[in-house]
Amino acid sequence: xxxxxxxxxxxxxxxxxxxxxxxxxxxxxxxxxxxxxxxxxxxxxxxxxxxxxxxxxxxxxxxxxxxxxxxxxxxxxxxxxxxxxxxxxxxxxxxxxxxxxxxxxxxxxxxxxxxxxxxxxxxxxxxxxxxxxxxxxxxxxxxxxxxxxxxxxxxxxxxxxxxxxxxxxxxxxxxxxxxxxxxxxxxxxxxxxxxxxxxxxxxxxxxxxxxxxxxxxxxxxxxxxxxxxxxxxxxxxxxxxxxxxxxxxxxxxxxxxxxxxxxxxxxxxxxxxxxxxxxxxxxxxxxxxxxxxxxxxxxxxxxxxxxxxxxxxxxxxxxxxxxxxxxxxxxxxxxxxxxxxxxxxxxxxxxxxxxxxxxxxxxxxxxxxxxxxxxxxxxxxxxxxxxxxxxxxxxxxxxxxxxxxxxxxxxxxxxxxxxxxxxxxxxxxxxxxxxxxxxxxxxxxxxxxxxxxxxxxxxxxxxxxxxxxxxxxxxxxxxxxxxxxxxxxxxxxxxxxxxxxxxxxxxxxxxxxxxxxxxxxxxxxxxxxxxxxxxxxxxxxxxxxxxxxxxxxxxxxxxxxxxxx
Numbered sequence: 001x002x003x004x005x006x007x008x009x010x011x012x013x014x015x016x017x018x019x020x021x022x023x024x025x026x027x028x029x030x031x032x033x034x035x036x037x038x039x040x041x042x043x044x045x046x047x048x049x050x051x052x053x054x055x056x057x058x059x060x061x062x063x064x065x066x067x068x069x070x071x072x073x074x075x076x077x078x079x080x081x082x083x084x085x086x087x088x089x090x091x092x093x094x095x096x097x098x099x100x101x102x103x104x105x106x107x108x109x110x111x112x113x114x115x116x117x118x119x120x121x122x123x124x125x126x127x128x129x130x131x132x133x134x135x136x137x138x139x140x141x142x143x144x145x146x147x148x149x150x151x152x153x154x155x156x157x158x159x160x161x162x163x164x165x166x167x168x169x170x171x172x173x174x175x176x177x178x179x180x181x182x183x184x185x186x187x188x189x190x191x192x193x194x195x196x197x198x199x200x201x202x203x204x205x206x207x208x209x210x211x212x213x214x215x216x217x218x219x220x221x222x223x224x225x226x227x228x229x230x231x232x233x234x235x236x237x238x239x240x241x242x243x244x245x246x247x248x249x250x251x252x253x254x255x256x257x258x259x260x261x262x263x264x265x266x267x268x269x270x271x272x273x274x275x276x277x278x279x280x281x282x283x284x285x286x287x288x289x290x291x292x293x294x295x296x297x298x299x300x301x302x303x304x305x306x307x308x309x310x311x312x313x314x315x316x317x318x319x320x321x322x323x324x325x326x327x328x329x330x331x332x333x334x335x336x337x338x339x340x341x342x343x344x345x346x347x348x349x350x351x352x353x354x355x356x357x358x359x360x361x362x363x364x365x366x367x368x369x370x371x372x373x374x375x376x377x378x379x380x381x382x383x384x385x386x387x388x389x390x391x392x393x394x395x396x397x398x399x400x401x402x403x404x405x406x407x408x409x410x411x412x413x414x415x416x417x418x419x420x421x422x423x424x425x426x427x428x429x430x431x432x433x434x435x436x437x438x439x440x441x442x443x444x445x446x447x448x449x450x451x452x453x454x455x456x457x458x459x460x461x462x463x464x465x466x467x468x469x470x471x472x473x474x475x476x477x478x479x480x481x482x483x484x485x486x487x488x489x490x491x492x493x494x495x496x497x498x499x500x501x502x503x504x505x506x507x508x509x510x511x512x513x514x515x516x517x518x519x520x521x522x523x524x525x526x527x528x529x530x531x532x533x534x535x536x537x538x539x540x541x542x543x544x545x546x547x548x549x550x551x552x553x554x555x556x557x558x559x560x561x562x563x564x565x
Contacts, residue, residue: 005159012340020197024185027192037381039113042190043363045281051290054282060198061278065150065350073322075309079234079246084262089299091266097292102432102520104288109519116368122431124511125439132424133368136273139417140361144398147350154343157327186355194355204345213304229314257472260482268422273360284524362391415471419485423449441499449492456484
């Protein structure tokens with residue numbers, strides 16, 4: 001790494017950081033609603049975003065600074081195995097096309113803000129809802145921390161504070177400033193802030209990748225030379241293991257690990273609370289359907305991004321922390337001014353998802369812990385106030401996590417979060433299509449998957465620690481190494497199915513299902529007299545009157561507009 005501060009890159013970085021800061025605070029006035037004191041407004045942007053805003057928001061949410069840094073860093077460290085992120089994002093979009101529109105529809109009809117709201121309403125179980133909420137919060141915390149790790153990596157390479165500073169305050173001051181600004185405009189503007197900033201973030205990332213995929217290969221002699229040099233670098237033996245560092249192309253031994261990791265990651269991606277929060281901000285059902293067809297454009301971007309790992313190998317980049325490989329590649333290859341643009345793309349790429357993640361985690365706490373168990377009669381204004389405060393606490397927790405732990409530990413806890421969040425799939429996606437699964441069976445299956453996944457991950461040793469050193473372990477009964485999350489998921493489903501059969505045979509009591517079949521294909525209510533702000537069927541709890549109608553329905557009528565799933 002170069003010594004000293006890169007003044008030009010820092011100046012450009014600060015310019016873009018100040019730009020998005022101003023945008024973040026001004027977002028509070030963007031599409032401002034008459035009633036700001038509700039989670040629909042603060043936490044879901046008024047459920048008013050159209051196709052393009054939702055596309056940028058989801059892209060900013062899913063393709064994070066961690067993605068920008070960690071995917072090519074994985075290839076830099078181990079070769080082709082790091083490419084698993086590309087096929088899994090290709091797999092995920094046909095998958096979500098089948099269930100996201102259904103989730104949007106039923107959530108819109110009943111005023112559900114979180115996945116736990118839906119689970120509680122569908123299965124009539126606060127216990128199952130609590131399990132989904134706690135899992136979502138636990139899985140999101142280290143994910144937010146990794147966004148801060150991405151910012152810190154950029155600051156390290158620019159020479160601002162970072163690891164070379166001796167005093168902790170000087171070392172962490174730039175990160176603390178970035179955190180403070182993020183916390184302030186998220187508190188003020190809610191989901192509107194990351195939605196507005198996502199335009200800048202995505203434009204910068206597409207610009208940087210388009211330039212990098214052309215400019216860097218020209219400087220390195222073309223892709224033939226890049227792959228040749230990368231192959232030589234990966235074939236070198238790792239002194240710690242005595243084995244080659246990695247592979248240019250995955251061998252037979254890695255197929256199970258590669259395939260299960262891709263499949264498990266695809267199943268888990270839209271179980272994360274922040275993914276659902278961005279989805280529910282769409283103004284109608286077709287916004288979600290259109291987005292599932294155009295979001296694969298980001299997979300193309302991700303494929304190009306992954307190639308940067310090979311370029312870092314070919315350029316001879318040497319760093320102690322693999323997360324610094326791509327920032328260092330940019331500093332070595334680009335003119336200083338464009339290095340600043342690239343660093344700004346990574347930094348802003350951390351702010352957008354961190355904001356959405358903290359909002360999503362806060363909404364889970366407010367709706368499914370505070371309101372369900374602590375204050376059942378909380379008003380919309382009280383809910384919003386609690387969510388704002390919790391969003392700050394979540395970010396503080398993530399900051400403490402980053403400052404107090406080794407970065408490798410943070411990454412491995414995020415991998416553990418992926419294993420955990422996958423265990424909510426049967427309750428959420430299964431519940432969208434059938435109510436055959438019994439609520440107690442789903443809770444038992446979730447518990448088995450969580451316990452197995454945690455214990456198996458605890459037993460994995462890594463270069464930096466004896467426990468939680470990775471997310472792959474031997475698959476029982478097969479003998480191959482695979483993704484722990486998929487094994488835990490299979491156990492989860494098996495337990496759920498067997499216990500459901502037993503409980504059905506014993507005629508165990510079902511919870512009350514407050515949804516109806518037509519709710520899952522309903523579209524938005526057209527704006528007009530008596531229709532309310534967005535959906536007159538919402539009362540915040542999805543409750544029905546004694547005659548079976550919902551509070552707020554105009555003249556007790558059901559919403560008529562539906563669309564084929």
